[in-house]
Amino acid sequence: MTSVLTAFATALATGAVRVIDLTHTLTPQFPTIVMPPELGQCAPFRLEEISRYDERGPAWYWNNFTMGEHTGTHFDAPIHWVTGKELPNNAVDTIPPDHFLAPACVIDCSAESAADPDFVLTIPFVEAWEAKHGRIPPKSWVLLRTDWHKLPPKQYVNLLDDGPHSPGPAPAVVRWLVEERDVHGFGTETIGTDAGQAAHFTPPYPAHHYMHGRGRYGLQCLANLDQLPATGALLLTAPLKIRQGSGSPLRVLALVETKP
Amino acid sequence: MTDELIRPRRKDPLRKTREPLLPQGVRSRTAHGLTAAAAEGRFALQVCADCGFTLYPPRDACPRCLSARLPFKDVPPNGTVLAETTIRTSTDVYFRERTPWRIGTVALDCGPFFVTHLHGDVTEGARVKMTLRLDKSGNAVAIAMPDRPTEHQEDDVQLRELTCDPKFRRVLITDGRNATGQAMARAMAAAGASIIFVGVADPWKPFPNETTLRATPNVEIVSLDLTDTQSVADVAGELAHRVDILVNTAEHPRSGGIMHRNGLTIAQQEMDTRYFALLRLAQHFGPTMRARGADGTNAAAAFVNLLSVHALINWPQYGAFSATEAACLSAAQALRAELRGGGIKVLNMFAGPLDTEWFQSVPPPKLSPTALATATVDALRKGIEDSYVGDIAQDIKARLDAQPKALERELGA
Numbered sequence: 001m002t003s004v005l006t007a008f009a010t011a012l013a014t015g016a017v018r019v020i021d022l023t024h025t026l027t028p029q030f031p032t033i034v035m036p037p038e039l040g041q042c043a044p045f046r047l048e049e050i051s052r053y054d055e056r057g058p059a060w061y062w063n064n065f066t067m068g069e070h071t072g073t074h075f076d077a078p079i080h081w082v083t084g085k086e087l088p089n090n091a092v093d094t095i096p097p098d099h100f101l102a103p104a105c106v107i108d109c110s111a112e113s114a115a116d117p118d119f120v121l122t123i124p125f126v127e128a129w130e131a132k133h134g135r136i137p138p139k140s141w142v143l144l145r146t147d148w149h150k151l152p153p154k155q156y157v158n159l160l161d162d163g164p165h166s167p168g169p170a171p172a173v174v175r176w177l178v179e180e181r182d183v184h185g186f187g188t189e190t191i192g193t194d195a196g197q198a199a200h201f202t203p204p205y206p207a208h209h210y211m212h213g214r215g216r217y218g219l220q221c222l223a224n225l226d227q228l229p230a231t232g233a234l235l236l237t238a239p240l241k242i243r244q245g246s247g248s249p250l251r252v253l254a255l256v257e258t259k260p
Numbered sequence: 261m262t263d264e265l266i267r268p269r270r271k272d273p274l275r276k277t278r279e280p281l282l283p284q285g286v287r288s289r290t291a292h293g294l295t296a297a298a299a300e301g302r303f304a305l306q307v308c309a310d311c312g313f314t315l316y317p318p319r320d321a322c323p324r325c326l327s328a329r330l331p332f333k334d335v336p337p338n339g340t341v342l343a344e345t346t347i348r349t350s351t352d353v354y355f356r357e358r359t360p361w362r363i364g365t366v367a368l369d370c371g372p373f374f375v376t377h378l379h380g381d382v383t384e385g386a387r388v389k390m391t392l393r394l395d396k397s398g399n400a401v402a403i404a405m406p407d408r409p410t411e412h413q414e415d416d417v418q419l420r421e422l423t424c425d426p427k428f429r430r431v432l433i434t435d436g437r438n439a440t441g442q443a444m445a446r447a448m449a450a451a452g453a454s455i456i457f458v459g460v461a462d463p464w465k466p467f468p469n470e471t472t473l474r475a476t477p478n479v480e481i482v483s484l485d486l487t488d489t490q491s492v493a494d495v496a497g498e499l500a501h502r503v504d505i506l507v508n509t510a511e512h513p514r515s516g517g518i519m520h521r522n523g524l525t526i527a528q529q530e531m532d533t534r535y536f537a538l539l540r541l542a543q544h545f546g547p548t549m550r551a552r553g554a555d556g557t558n559a560a561a562a563f564v565n566l567l568s569v570h571a572l573i574n575w576p577q578y579g580a581f582s583a584t585e586a587a588c589l590s591a592a593q594a595l596r597a598e599l600r601g602g603g604i605k606v607l608n609m610f611a612g613p614l615d616t617e618w619f620q621s622v623p624p625p626k627l628s629p630t631a632l633a634t635a636t637v638d639a640l641r642k643g644i645e646d647s648y649v650g651d652i653a654q655d656i657k658a659r660l661d662a663q664p665k666a667l668e669r670e671l672g673a
Contacts, residue, residue: 028488040525153464
């Protein structure tokens with residue numbers, strides 16, 4: 001009898017299972033979330049060369065890099081938000097490692113987001129998705145596909161004089177996903193898991209408030225969600241093991257079965 | 261009247277770029293009293309504290325009363341040209357390729373006689389104003405200027421060796437997102453700079469008056485992030501050989517001292533935006549500017565730092581900010597020595613609090629960005645290297661010179 005992992009390895013080798021990279025390349029130009037200037041800011045990605053086959057190191061090339069825990073494609077741990085600060089195993093170093101492998105449901109809101117950058121995901125919208133693709137299984141990631149990852153930086157952040165405008169979930173749907181669907185976490189292509197204008201929602205930043213308050217996770221700045229099926233993808237989302245880290249840049253990989 | 265400078269033609273790529281040479285640069289310690297005056301655009305000579313005799317050249321004893329008490333003091337610069345001559349050849353390699361060169365003798369009304377460079381509009385018998393300037397070696401020399409301004413007098417060939425006039429030069433303003441960078445772009449346009457490259461970081465982030473900046477004559481926006489080494493390297497790769505004057509307008513003023521700030525994030529941003537940015541600019545633009553110090557009419561001429569006057573002495577209300585500015589001042593002094601071989605001046609413009617949002621709670625007087633930009637152009641035209649702009653900067657400088665310990669206590673009160 002073939003073991004599960006042997007069968008899986010064979011499926012990878014034959015192309016029956018494909019690996020899709022959901023990660024943006026870390027570059028200095030990639031936008032980080034903008035806070036009011038008098039508040040603390042998340043550091044953007046920066047690279048300093050240590051040596052490049054030169055007098056600083058003749059045969060080797062390597063760099064030092066700096067960035068925030070929430071720079072580029074990144075993972076949010078429950079400790080990131082005040083609502084999750086007292087939970088057990090709430091930081092990237094203490095989250096059980098089996099939580100870094102989970103299936104994903106992809107809700108396509110790309111048309112709605114293109115029509116309205118302030119598109120807000122609601123419970124009826126998800127129920128309509130379920131009518132088509134089935135009920136969201138427990139411990140699944142819910143990923144909001146907006147095709148936002150295709151936008152150039154200015155439109156991606158979409159900063160106007162009343163703040164950023166980008167799609168995200170309504171407070172009620174986040175609470176419902178946690179309480180009624182027991183989701184693993186919430187993922188987006190935008191700069192945060194919440195809508196651009198979510199500072200004005202009640203509670204503010206509901207994806208952070210409810211997901212992290214109940215020990216669930218966040219993924220943001222995802223790419224290539226348009227290459228995923230609505231259901232059936234398996235995500236690998238292991239953050240760096242930073243002691244008491246609130247999150248971490250990471251490589252997000254999706255395993256997808258090729259249609260026979 | 262001086263022949264008006266004509267816009268330089270594009271360089272013949274088959275001709276070797278002239279290497280920068282320096283005039284003789286050795287001065288006695290005492291003679292650096294003249295360097296100090298020239299650096300600030302003042303005309304100061306030794307005046308004997310015992311007998312009142314005004315003397316030149318600098319000496320260690322008064323020729324009239326033998327007193328050793330010979331402080332430099334600002335004196336009236338007026339005088340009369342007694343004689344003039346034109347040097348047509350020289351064994352000195354710097355002057356050899358700059359002849360003909362006019363020099364003369366000037367009798368100052370306050371006593372001393374000068375052997376001096378002559379502005380082209382100055383003739384024998386003319387009344388003149390003597391000025392001290394820094395030559396390409398960074399040391400003081402005297403040039404006699406017309407008593408009254410003449411047409412295009414700033415375009416005189418001998419004078420332009422001593423100044424960094426933006427006219428027909430290409431300027432890089434490193435940060436156009438702030439009011440100072442924008443005011444600087446306007447001032448450089450008005451001063452006749454031929455191209456004004458203006459750096460803008462995070463172009464996806466809107467900033468005030470972006471439209472006005474883009475509409476400023478001769479402005480070309482470049483994507484430049486001073487906190488990103490690769491960005492500075494990329495822009496330098498494309499533009500360094502076209503930058504004759506670099507004005508670093510990056511700023512990051514934040515209030516708060518040392519002890520009560522929570523953590524180092526702001527301090528790191530301050531150092532990254534100001535001190536490390538200066539190092540990045542120096543490493544990536546400095547070598548090319550140094551090599552282009554004698555490259556014709558629009559040779560590389562100046563690297564300008566805008567510094568808080570609190571680089572000189574800490575203002576605890578903005579304590580960490582002051583410390584960052586002090587680091588920048590120290591680096592600027594090192595850079596000055598490193599660029600001197602190319603005849604490139606490093607200008608430090610010292611200012612008090614600017615009239616911007618980050619000094620909102622500070623009472624007036626505050627310096628407008630436009631005033632700082634105007635003063636920068638003025639300093640470039642005069643060729644000075646240390647300028648104290650506005651009431652606060654001048655007051656701090658005066659109090660520092662008089663009683664630094666008292667000033668430390670007063671600022672910390």
